[in-house]
Amino acid sequence: MQEWYMPMQRNQPTAQTITVTGQGTVTAKPDTVIITLGVRTEHTNVQEALAENAKRANDMIRALKTIEVNEEDIDTASFSIYPKYNYSNGTATLTGYEVEHIFDITVKDTKKVGNIYDTAIASGANIARQIQFRLANEQPYYQQALMLAVKNAKEKAITIARTLGLPMHDMPLQIKEESVAPPFPRAPYSATTLAESSTATPIQTQDIIIKATVQAVFSY
Template identity: 45%
Template structure:
């Protein structure tokens, strides 16, 4: 015999039970990747009282820097302007602001796909007229492949945690999770400030790329009985 009220009560009970018998764990996975390319920020900074003359001087030196990059086999598409600024400069004497001239700054972002040339690129840029090397960022050209490896490790880590918890409580874990949420964010490695003192070295500037650590984090929800 069909009892609508009884069936509704049972459905609510099973729903509450399913909601109650859940555990949520987080998992983290990390892989190390050897960088295979470098992103360098190189600039030309100069000052002059005449704006047009200061701009021309900056443009000439920047063109020489770009030519130096091209001579090393850097592709034109791997050289791009990251910033260009013109700022008036002042001296302050006896509480008064006295105009000194203009400061022109042109920053280039250069991607070096042959990481072994990183030191040579910096030295060539400086020899060509660059007087600012503000940062170096070592990256991998295919970060998604490493991130997916880290993501797999994160899921395995979460699963192992859930199994351990289920054993500790003496319950049976359902192996297939009901919710898997990716909570990590793949971020590029932080740029490394470049020490200006290194520009004075006569030998090729030594650059150590080290390793990138790529981490993934997930939140996984399991049911158990």
């Protein structure tokens, strides 16, 4: 959060002021996608569940490398082992184990997302959690949104001054940058459960919305 103050002359009488909030919004196409997917296996024996999960996860990683997904762009998001019970007449009986290995895959070419899904499914992935659309560098877009926010604040102040017949000064006495919210897609992308299919997976990228807000004080 930043504040900018405009210099005032000494002995200048206290000015009457108009305080307004300006907002600016910029829409951008994402250039980075983070896919969260993984492998879930079940077996009555925990070692068998682990072994099968490891095999399918390694097969998936090897397959992704063949379509030029770098190993450093494949990160483990979580790894879990869950015991499974059967409940009958108030008694819990252990029936097996579920192993889940979830990965975050960073994709720097949004056109490859569908192919990455297809490859992952065909080689072992059977669950997906979410898709995150991002910008590698959102600062240029935020600066543009900030500029629009300042212009919006000035336009609001001018409208108020003209409506009331006040001789407003164009240069603000103070501008305060409000807290910044992170960029976000237009709408959330729902999580899905994957099943093997020969049909290509259509993934439509979503626009990223970048917002900036300022509070400005003008004198009249």
